[in-house]
Amino acid sequence: MKEIVTQQHINGVLWRAADTFRGKIDSSTYKDYILTMLFIKYLSDTYKEHVEEYTKRYDGDERRIERALSRERFILEEHSTFEYLYSKRNDPEIGEIINKALEKIENENTGKLRGVFRNIDFNSEAILGRASERNAMLRSLLEDFNNLSLRPSQIGNEDIVGNAYQYMIGQFASDAGKKGGEFYTPAEVSELLARLIKPEENDRIYDPTCGSGSLLIKVAEQVPSRKVAIYGQERNGATHSLALMNMYLHGIDDAKIEWGDTLANPLHLEDGKLMKFQAIVANPPFSLDKWAMGFAGEGTNDKKFKMEAGLDSHRRFEWGVPPASRGDYAFVQHMLYSLAENGRMATILPHGVLFRGASEGKIRKQMIDMNLLDAVIGLPESLFFGTGIPACIMVFKKDRKRNDVLFIDASGEGHYEKSKNQNQLREQDIEKIVEAYEKRETIDKYAYVASLDEIKENDYNLNIPRYVDIFEEEEPVDMAQVKDNITNIKLELQEVESQMKKYLQELGL
Known part of the structure; x- marks a missing residue:
């Protein structure tokens, strides 16, 4: 009987593999190599086991075996298996050998894996160092993964590999500090957003700044049948690759995750217009500086460039152009313009969006006048990687029948679990x-x-304390008690001074 591989064992092997890189390159970078290797090992072990099964079933009949393998989720040829890479671990060209294997995997699976590895370079001198250092790291990485079996018959539950992937992304985000927030939203916050927008079967679900895709997966998991269509866009190339792998490891083979700048170049279009979605979630970068530079023509001087609504062919900024140094409302407007009739949207934002004036005030007024804003939820501080500032969630709905906005202040003590590095929302807090x-x-x-x-009477200011009063009145001071306390302290002081005098006399001082 084959030994069952536990979640704990897989997580442990992955975390030890990270030791290969620690102290040499930044964790926000080396995560790409470990998570890619996990994906290759998973593809390879699954494929190898299926080859063995078909060989036995069809008694070595190669034509029938090949036909059965062609129906598999993914196809691998010998030179792109983990076993082949491991056999070449001492080769001085190991980085290039891995790159070629990744290219072969893409070419063999063009329908599903096209472009997945294009931003992952195992032979990069700039990132992994000179040949001798690079080869030593890659050899060590292959040896660590060789100790891990991800064969379906041994892992039992396919979710285990997806869970391990999510676990590692979370660990890397914590390790990477500020950069961690760029590719990962804490699981508890993702869960909260997913429950707030309540996705339904056949919904199109969209995240315009999807990072490694974990938030989208949480939303998809809210639908028991998983019959939803997943869409995302991510600007960072390596993170885009991680998102695609993350989807495949969670059994989502038809997710449409695009690579590019969502604001300057939105890639989910229908007939040249922005695609519409029933459910939108996002954790955009807080107050992104120079958010509009993608709209500047070639050779434009950065300092002289001024964003104007007319530069956007999708007309998303007609309510107002956000300040050059704060892109929060650029993302909000993009999402609102991408929202289908009866659509729901929840996004994480810094509190400044609730009360800042100028163009942001105009945009906020327009959204409220159009009755799109449904709720504002204040979150505890230090929930997110790399920033201690508290954030809020803004929930929007199309075709609202209500004429009010709900404010929730969940930022106070007792509404979260305090932790040294990062606070957490507990299940009871989410509920x-x-x-x-x-x-x-x-x-x-x-x-x-x-x-x-x-x-409107508050001049469209949405600052939560204006609406939710969390002021705790202090108990009235008992002056008689205070007087008695002062008297008692004076008596104790006299006694101490008297005792001190005796000691000094005994010492002849």
């Missing part, structure tokens, strides 16, 4: 927010339903 959102009632010191008229 409380979702329940308050669904019930839509005023709850003392936690939630408040504000009419649109009330918001």
Whole structure:
């Protein structure tokens, strides 16, 4: 009987593999190599086991074996298997050998894996160092993974590999500090967003800044049948590759994840217009500086360039052009313009979007006047990698029948678990927010339903403390008790001074 490989064992092997790179290159970079190697090992072990099964079933009949293998999810040829790479681990050209294997995997599986590895270079001197150092690291990496079996008959549950991938992305994000927030939204926050937008069967689900894809997967998992269409776009090439691998490891083979700048070059289009989605979630970069540079023509001087609404062929900034140094509302407007009728959208943003003036104030006014804003939820501080600042969630809906906005302040003590490096939302905290959102009632010191008229009276300022009063009155001071305490302290002081005097006399001082 084959030994079952546990989640704990896989996670342990992966974390030890990370030791190969620690102290040599940044974890926000070396994650790409470890997670890619995990994907190759998974493809290779699965394929090898199926080859053995078909060889036995068809008694070595190569034509029948080949026909059966052609129906597999992924096809590998011998020189792109992990075993082949491991056999070449001492070769001075090992980096190039791995690159060629990745290219072969892409070419053999063009329908599914086209472009998945194009931004991962195992032979990069700039990232992995000179040949001798690079070869030593890659040899060590292959040896670590050789100790790990990901054969379907041994891992039992296919989710285990997807879970391991998610575990490692989370660990790397924590390790990478500020850069970690660029490719990963903490699982608990992703879970909260997913429950707030409540995806349904046959929904198109979209994340315009999808990072490694974990948030999209959480949303898809809310639909028991998984009958949803997944769309995403990511600007960072290596992170785009991770997102595609992440999808495949979670059994989502038809996700459409594009690589490019969502603001300057949105790639999910229908008949040249922005595609519409029923559910949109996002954790865009907070207050992105120079967000509009993709709209500048070649040779344009960065300092002289000024973004104008007319430069966008999709007319997303007609409500107002966000400040050059803060792209928050650029992403919000892109999402609102991509929202289908009856669509729901939830996005994480810095609190400044709730009250900043100038063009941001105009955009905010337009969204409220059009009755698109459904709720504003304040989150605890230090939930996200690389930043201690508290964030908020803004929930939007198309075709709203209500004339109010729900405010929830979930930032206070007791609404999260404190941790040294990063605070966490517990299951009970998520449940409380979702329940308050669904019930839509005023709850003392936690939630408040504000009419649109009330918001307009506040000059469209959405700062949560204006609506949810969390001020705790201090107990009145008992002056008689204070007087007694002062008297007692004076008596104790006299006694100490008297005792001190005795000691000094005994010492002859």
